[in-house]
Amino acid sequence: MWQVSPEISEITEITENSQGDGSGKVPPVKPESLPALRGRRLVLALSGGIACYKSAELLRLLVKAGASVQVVMSEAAEHFITAVTMQALSGQPVTTSQWDAREPNNMAHINLTRGADAIVVAPASADCIAALAQGRADDLISLMCLARPWTMAQQPCPLLLAPAMNREMWSHPATRRNVAQVVADGAVLLGPAHGDQACGEIGDGRMLEPEELFDEIVAFFQPKPLRGRRVLITAGPTFEAIDPVRGITNLSSGKMGFALARAAREAGAEVTLVAGPVSQATPRGVRRIDVRSAVQMRDAVLPLAPEHDVFIATAAVADWRPATAAEHKLKKDGSGQCPALSFVENPDILAGVARLPKAPYCVGFAAESEKLAEHARAKRERKGVPLLVANLGPATFGQDDNAVLLVDAAGERPLPEDGRRTDKLSLARLLVHEIANRLDAASA
Structure with a gap:
């Protein structure tokens, strides 16, 4: 199920074996030589929504930062972006059905999260959040999230949600209840943002931009020694x-x-x-x-x-x-003398x-x-x-x-x-x- 992209392995090897530029000076450690997510195993799940186009760029950023990313797509997500695109970017086959026969035990919903450091659902539609709040298990994403390790008895697999929906859907009391419930159940909410929406309306509910989501994911994995400060x-x-x-x-x-x-x-x-x-x-x-x-x-x-x-x-x-700022611009008067400043x-x-x-x-x-x-x-x-x-x-x-x-x-x-x-x-x-x-x- 999990594998490291050959491209990432090659980049890491080149970085670690670098001997400088031949000048005799020790080169500075550049940001790109320190992948922020090196060694992390992530599941990136796409529920339905136009924001799926942002998920491709988010995936590119995650892989570039050293993460191994397994992509999961709902049937609705495949109407907005192809599994071929996500497979090309991740370097791994995309899982689209709970009945995926490629798994020896036919249990993709179990295998996907074992050993994963987190599930990131981006976009998380209103329907997806509702399913998670109600504990439903009627599609691959909700089934996978319900079956993920979440108790301290085993290595937990955190759930990060990036909401994406119309402003009226986001503000609806049902959605507010569902969001409150998934957060109470331990999910971490990333966004949403305020701005232009695909429908032409403006308001809360749009998914964060890929760079913003990437920063939030990196921040999530940082230690928290200043919590409460x-x-x-x-x-x-x-x-x-x-x-x-x-x-x-x-x-x-x-x-x-x-x-x-x-x-x-x-x-x-x-x-x-x-x-x-x-x-x-x-x-x-x-x-x-x-x-x-x-x-x-x-x-x-x-x-x-x-x-x-x-x-x-x-x-x-x-x-x-x-000592004082002139009320108007100080001009040259041709005398060659500078104005006296104190x-x-x-x-x-x-x-x-x-x-x-x-x-x-x-x-x-x-x-x-x-x-x-x-x-x-x-x-x-x-x-x-x-x-x-x-x-x-x-x-x-x-x-x-x-x-x-x-x-x-x-x-x-x-x-x-x-x-x-x-x-x-x-x-x-x-x-x-x-x-x-x-x-x-x-x-x-």
């Missing part, structure tokens, strides 16, 4: 206005802060992200507050900080701002949070250009925080990968431990687990 994160640069069209800022892209927000949410935390002016997409499930200046960031953070367990100050906050120091947001009577566990970031460890140690003591994450700003701003130095009262050590640059999401996950371990130690 609340995390506040700042990210990106600040912009300090000189006049209505000019200002002082820096090269921070916000990528590290946004990766930390995603990783913290994956780890089970409730996450609030206060972001400077960046164009990064908000991670799913994260509350985002947009600000522009350092003062606006401080005003957003200070009232929220006491309500959170952790504060991670990733933002590259400008140290100074113009500056005032911006508020120290991290130190301010650390001094609060009910301060969260504070993690600072330092972007230096030289003497990394020396400046990071001094900054940690000056800010009064237990942990400071240091990196070289010119080498990381705008980049997709990084390596950092963790600085605390005991000294400093690199992360990753081998000192190699890794993609920022992988680095964020390492940092989140580092913070979770320190929280547990502090509360022990």
Whole structure:
């Protein structure tokens, strides 16, 4: 029943045996060399609905991430997309009937879920959810889900549902009851989304996009060391206005802060992200507050900080701002003289949070250009925080990968431990687990 696609095996082998580019430098670990779902065995079930076309792209993403995926299709699903397409993408025969005679024991509904890490039903139609809520077993998908291992007596096979239906169907009391029942029975709901629907109407009920579903599936399998915790994160640069069209800022892209927000949410935390002016997409499930200046960031953070367990100050906050911002654009007058600007120091947001009577566990970031460890140690003591994450700003701003130095009262050590640059999401996950371990130690 289960097999690993030859393409995935080949990619893994090439990655693990790579010796670099011949330059003598250790290459950074790229995201694609760390398949997020490597070794996972998934069942992807398609019930009927136009959203089946999205399932093909979701399948491609799952396989690319290293998962072995067995596709199951209802009779209705085959009216929207062919089994040939899904077989080509998965590299495995598609199962379409509970009477599939290819199984030696003729029990596809049993064999499909034994050894599987999860069943993902995408799309999950209103009829499919109703069948699951009522414990029906009159087609392959409902029969398979009912027969999946779900008790702790054996390795459970979780059930993830991606609803897809018309907005009126989604809001109908019967569907709401059925959804509540399947969730009470242990299913995990992925979506739905709000937006344009194939029928021409607009509202809730459309299936999440393939990339969103992929992220949710990856997040599902991440450990949850921050479950029940609340995390506040700042990210990106600040912009300090000189006049209505000019200002002082820096090269921070916000990528590290946004990766930390995603990783913290994956780890089970409730996450609030206060972001400077960046164009990064908000991670799913994260509350985002947009600000522009350092003062606006401080005003957003200070009232929220006491309500959170952790504060991670990733933002590259400008140290100074113009004392006054001109009402109109400052123009050249031909004299060759620049307008005189005076500056005032911006508020120290991290130190301010650390001094609060009910301060969260504070993690600072330092972007230096030289003497990394020396400046990071001094900054940690000056800010009064237990942990400071240091990196070289010119080498990381705008980049997709990084390596950092963790600085605390005991000294400093690199992360990753081998000192190699890794993609920022992988680095964020390492940092989140580092913070979770320190929280547990502090509360022990």
